[in-house]
Amino acid sequence: MVVALLVTAAFAAQASASLQNLLSPPTTFPNISACVSQPLVYSCENTTAIADTCCSPTPGGLVLQTQFWDTYTGLEHEGQLLPKGSWGIHGLWPDNCDGSFDQYCDFSRQFDPDPSPAVLPDGTTIPPYKGPGVDTFIQEFGRPDLLDYMNKYWINQGAPNRDFWAHEFSKHATCTSTFDIACYGPDYKKHQDVVDFYLAVVRAFQKYPTYNMLAASGISPSNKTTYTLDQLQTALKAQTGSIPYLGCGGKNGTILQEVWYFNHVLGTEQFGQLKGLDSTTESTCSTTEGIWYYERTPTSERNVFDLL
Numbered sequence: 001m002v003v004a005l006l007v008t009a010a011f012a013a014q015a016s017a018s019l020q021n022l023l024s025p026p027t028t029f030p031n032i033s034a035c036v037s038q039p040l041v042y043s044c045e046n047t048t049a050i051a052d053t054c055c056s057p058t059p060g061g062l063v064l065q066t067q068f069w070d071t072y073t074g075l076e077h078e079g080q081l082l083p084k085g086s087w088g089i090h091g092l093w094p095d096n097c098d099g100s101f102d103q104y105c106d107f108s109r110q111f112d113p114d115p116s117p118a119v120l121p122d123g124t125t126i127p128p129y130k131g132p133g134v135d136t137f138i139q140e141f142g143r144p145d146l147l148d149y150m151n152k153y154w155i156n157q158g159a160p161n162r163d164f165w166a167h168e169f170s171k172h173a174t175c176t177s178t179f180d181i182a183c184y185g186p187d188y189k190k191h192q193d194v195v196d197f198y199l200a201v202v203r204a205f206q207k208y209p210t211y212n213m214l215a216a217s218g219i220s221p222s223n224k225t226t227y228t229l230d231q232l233q234t235a236l237k238a239q240t241g242s243i244p245y246l247g248c249g250g251k252n253g254t255i256l257q258e259v260w261y262f263n264h265v266l267g268t269e270q271f272g273q274l275k276g277l278d279s280t281t282e283s284t285c286s287t288t289e290g291i292w293y294y295e296r297t298p299t300s301e302r303n304v305f306d307l308l
């Protein structure tokens, strides 16, 4: 009886906590009130040094929204499936203005269980993370909506999705100055920056619906026909105004796998307006042979219903 009551009470407390979260999720955004007095510039476009790095990603002002085209996940038996009618999210990367980049910039926010690379160019070993998954951080912030979206569109291959999300945060967001803990002010709540980064990635991803943009130009996945690199680039440029990086694998770069959209950003990366520009990296897809944009294995994808 006592046990039953205690259990009931525990359930009630949990239910009321999650109800509270539903009514008013804790805020995740940084305090950028100091940015209103800063000059407004696109990242990488003005040689005057950015005075407040919370207001514009510095030095990582060349912002890449990256996506994958996978045909399977390897964890289908666990229900880890790809989103039908959409490419998958890879991340949001802070390249330096010249295309070089930093990685794993803050070991106090190292949540990647399997760091890649394992050792930084300067010889420092990146400590693998052993704690709870980043999905628990999102739950603690009362954002089941975000978690649900990420599980639909941000899909790992060969390992759980949460490991991929952790990798992207620790490798890239820790080098994106507008997610620095200092930007969150004295009221910073642990992992606020992590949840905030994932929201920013989703916002940026939604600006680039690759599957639909290609399909609208008559380019759909096919196991019968190939496309030329020029056809793919032209279709995406016709809609975004810029040529993204297209990444291919397979023999001689004949299997389409990746797209990276290059941007400069006005304001923070959290809310910034992205301005597209041509890729600074040469495509790895063949310029002479046809490129396969393969259909997925039907049992590796599922219907998802979201505004995209």
Ligand SMILES: *[C@@H]1O[C@H](CO)[C@@H](O)[C@H](O)[C@H]1NC(C)=O
Binding pocket: 031, 032, 033, 034, 185, 187
């Ligand atoms: C944001 O930071 C400014 C100082 O830059 C401070 O005056 C203000 O109270 C802070 N706002 C919040 C909501 O913490």
Ligand SMILES: *[C@@H]1O[C@H](CO)[C@@H](O)[C@H](O)[C@H]1NC(C)=O
Binding pocket: 039, 041, 045, 046, 047, 048
């Ligand atoms: C660069 O920014 C400064 C302010 O920091 C501004 O005065 C100047 O006009 C800007 N230059 C360009 C080319 O936008």
Ligand SMILES: *[C@@H]1O[C@H](CO)[C@@H](O)[C@H](O)[C@H]1NC(C)=O
Binding pocket: 251, 252, 289
């Ligand atoms: C790759 O390219 C080389 C040189 O152009 C060609 O000889 C070879 O047949 C190509 N391989 C495939 C699998 O198409």
Ligand SMILES: *[C@@H]1O[C@H](CO)[C@@H](O)[C@H](O)[C@H]1NC(C)=O
Binding pocket: 071, 223, 294, 295, 296, 297, 298
């Ligand atoms: C298309 O080909 C890819 C690559 O061989 C394969 O993984 C996929 O299952 C195929 N899809 C269909 C619908 O046949």
